[in-house]
Amino acid sequence: MNRKQFLTEVEQRLSPLPAEVRNELLSDLSQHFDYGLVNGKSESEIAIELGNPEDIAREALDDPNAVWNASSPPLRQGSFARNLFTFLGLMFLNLLISIPIMATLWAVWASLAAVAVSFIAAPLLAVTDYELNSTFYPAKFFFSITLTGIGLLLLPGVRYLLSLMVKGTVRYWKWNQTTLRGAY
Secondary structure (H helix, E strand, C coil), X not given: CCHHHHHHHHXXXXXXXCHHHHHHHHHHHHHHHHHHHHCCCCHHHHHHHHCCHHHHHHHHHCCCXXXXXXXXXXXXXXXXXXXXHHHHHHHHHHHHHHHHHHHHHHHHHHHHHHHHHXXXXXXXXXXXXXXXXXXXXHHHHHHHHHHHHXXXXXXXXXXXXXXXXXXHXXXXXXXXXXXXXXXX
16 A cells, blocks of 8 residues: 555545544654655555554544544533642743753754855855955865855755754644643
């Protein structure tokens, strides 16, 4: 079974789900295919590793804790004290641990992106240096070309890291919202 067949079958079986939830699950499965293909696996091997599409859909539809399940009870409305302690706990978790770690990770990403862009622009700086000083140093020019190559190699990694950072940040934000609403 190839990727398209696998995802089509799962999508058909998940038709009772809201489109947003169904698309998120299909996106996760598609990412498994992308990761497997990058690691040299065939689409049929990846489909076998993921399992039977019917089982995947049944598991997603039978999840009693899922917010989207039409048969599940509404979100819990706890006591004021429980809601207050949940809010305070999340606030301290976010302020003391999560936000500093996320800010550090985003700063690392921004610095890697700046390095990649500046490496790519290195020949422009070498030409500008030549224009200003009227002295041409071949070693300096060839070094700037080397930096451009390194920058071009870094760029896909920086882009992939950005997608991971965005997904992780969004998932963490959604987890915070779900926890505050009492569906944990």
